[in-house]
Amino acid sequence: MADLSLFSNEQIAALLSALPDPAFILTRSGRYAAVFGGTDSRYYHDGSGLVGKTLDDVLHPEKAAWFQAQVAIALASQGLHVVEYALGRDDVKGIGTDGPEELIWFEGRVQTLGYQVLEEEAVLWVASNITASKKLEALLRMQSETDSLSNLPNRRKLMSSLTEHFELFARYKTPASVLIFDIDHFKSINDGQGHLAGDRTIAATADVCRRELRATDFPARLGGDEFVVLMPHTDSEQALPITERLRQRIAEQAGATISGGLSEMTAGDLSYEEVLKRADDALYCAKRDGRNRIVRS
Numbered sequence: 001m002a003d004l005s006l007f008s009n010e011q012i013a014a015l016l017s018a019l020p021d022p023a024f025i026l027t028r029s030g031r032y033a034a035v036f037g038g039t040d041s042r043y044y045h046d047g048s049g050l051v052g053k054t055l056d057d058v059l060h061p062e063k064a065a066w067f068q069a070q071v072a073i074a075l076a077s078q079g080l081h082v083v084e085y086a087l088g089r090d091d092v093k094g095i096g097t098d099g100p101e102e103l104i105w106f107e108g109r110v111q112t113l114g115y116q117v118l119e120e121e122a123v124l125w126v127a128s129n130i131t132a133s134k135k136l137e138a139l140l141r142m143q144s145e146t147d148s149l150s151n152l153p154n155r156r157k158l159m160s161s162l163t164e165h166f167e168l169f170a171r172y173k174t175p176a177s178v179l180i181f182d183i184d185h186f187k188s189i190n191d192g193q194g195h196l197a198g199d200r201t202i203a204a205t206a207d208v209c210r211r212e213l214r215a216t217d218f219p220a221r222l223g224g225d226e227f228v229v230l231m232p233h234t235d236s237e238q239a240l241p242i243t244e245r246l247r248q249r250i251a252e253q254a255g256a257t258i259s260g261g262l263s264e265m266t267a268g269d270l271s272y273e274e275v276l277k278r279a280d281d282a283l284y285c286a287k288r289d290g291r292n293r294i295v296r297s
Ligand SMILES: Nc1nc2c(ncn2[C@@H]2O[C@H](COP(=O)(O)OP(=O)(O)OP(=O)(O)O)[C@@H](O)[C@H]2O)c(=O)[nH]1
Pocket: 149, 182, 183, 184, 185, 186, 187, 188, 190, 194, 195, 196, 197, 198, 199, 202, 223, 224, 225, 287, 291
């Protein structure tokens, strides 16, 4: 515990205003009793105009209710409550305009105060700007889910989407189809024209998928020359003409033909792996029957 007698009142006031992150005293009913620190406009807007106002005065009702609920949680815990949230400049009425223009992500550290302020229980709410680490987190997540050659979702992301859609199917019977396809004689493209030409064929195939499929369809690169397209809300009868068109467009635009196996989620399936296995068996039939075709299981 600091010996406050070492500091004059002016020095304590200067110390509070030097706090790098803004610190708000908020009462249980949502009144801003005081604001300290957070004066660097590269990171924060000037919040001094909030003092004397309430959460309801300055925030959209839904956001105000959320903040008030967090204050109540901190007070109930009698300790520290940590939250994350995003606010744009236009979300808060009455703050300064010379702070950042972009949406700011905050980590709020909400600490119960042991005494009353304005005759109410109150918290100290320290709001730290964590936008840079949020952006980095989003970038790393995106990279960990994307195949760098095709720029399509990778196997990891595909498996989590398949899990999600299998759960939707099991619960709500929402249909979904799965196409597995593989570039025909890809090895001879690599061997005859070189590995880079093989890479270009994979990238061109992915481009056709992005152009030809609906925004709700989910093409992914499984690995090597194998791709999977998950088609939500589509049974395999509806999916067949879509996959046929995709096959034709790849032959016209990517300089290679593909063979594919198509299946759909069915009531007896215990997991998405069973659907993938049926589609893979159908792909094997497409190869066996002469390639450049889609077989529906
Ligand atoms: N250029 C390139 N080649 C790859 C990549 N990943 C896997 N391969 C090669 O792709 C080839 C895959 O061949 P397969 O699918 O087994 O056989 P295929 O020649 O396509 O024959 P079918 O599928 O039976 O028509 C192998 O030679 C792999 O080494 C990649 O990222 N880039």
